Amino acid sequence: MKKLIVLNMLVIVSLLITGTALGSIRPVSILNMVGPQFYSPSTIVIAVGDQVIWTNTDVIGHTVTSDSTVNLAAGSFFDSSTISPGGTYTHIFTIAGDYAYHCSIHTNMIGMVRVVQSTGGADLKNPTITVAISSTQI
Numbered sequence: 827m828k829k830l831i832v833l834n835m836l837v838i839v840s841l842l843i844t845g846t847a848l849g850s851i852r853p854v855s856i857l858n859m860v861g862p863q864f865y866s867p868s869t870i871v872i873a874v875g876d877q878v879i880w881t882n883t884d885v886i887g888h889t890v891t892s893d894s895t896v897n898l899a900a901g902s903f904f905d906s907s908t909i910s911p912g913g914t915y916t917h918i919f920t921i922a923g924d925y926a927y928h929c930s931i932h933t934n935m936i937g938m939v940r941v942v943q944s945t946g947g948a949d950l951k952n953p954t955i956t957v958a959i960s961s962t963q964i
Contacts, residue, residue, distance in 0.1 A: 849875035849918065854937070856882040856890070856909065859929070865937035873944040877918040882909040888935065890915050893926040905930070 850873070855866045870878060880890045890906040906915035908931070919925065919941040929935035 849873065849877055852876055852878050854878055854880045856880055856884055856888045858884045859888070859932040859935055861934070864929070864935035869938040869940060871940045871942060872919060874920060874922055874941055875918070875944065876941075877916050878939055879914055879916045880906065880909065881914045882911055885911050887911070887931065889930045890917075890927055891930045893928060
């Protein structure tokens with residue numbers, strides 16, 4: 827049983843180091859409706875399979891709503907509904923492309939997610955190692 831757990835851990839760590847397993851979690855802060863910067867970063871570049879987590883650091887509610895309603899089944903549309911102060915919203919991007927978004931309450935607040943194909947290699951400048959333990963009884 828211990829050998830199986832160790833084997834599972836090694837496989838998972840190996841996949842994550844090579845960048846072929848789970849995507850990264852990339853943060854974006856929702857600043858305020860005054861600007862000039864509404865989201866930080868205002869444009870974020872991520873790989874296919876990464877997820878973006880928006881955190882509302884303002885004192886009032888905001889949304890994260892995609893500008894496009896095209897290809898709903900493929901996940902190009904996203905809408906957080908109102909995110910309360912201190913709240914978060916997460917979306918996983920599965921298709922490469924540019925995703926403009928805005929706050930539906932304060933339409934002058936705009937941002938961009940640029941999703942690029944992953945090179946499949948490890949990000950040696952910013953390595954992330956996540957260990958997930960699973961056990962299987964035989």
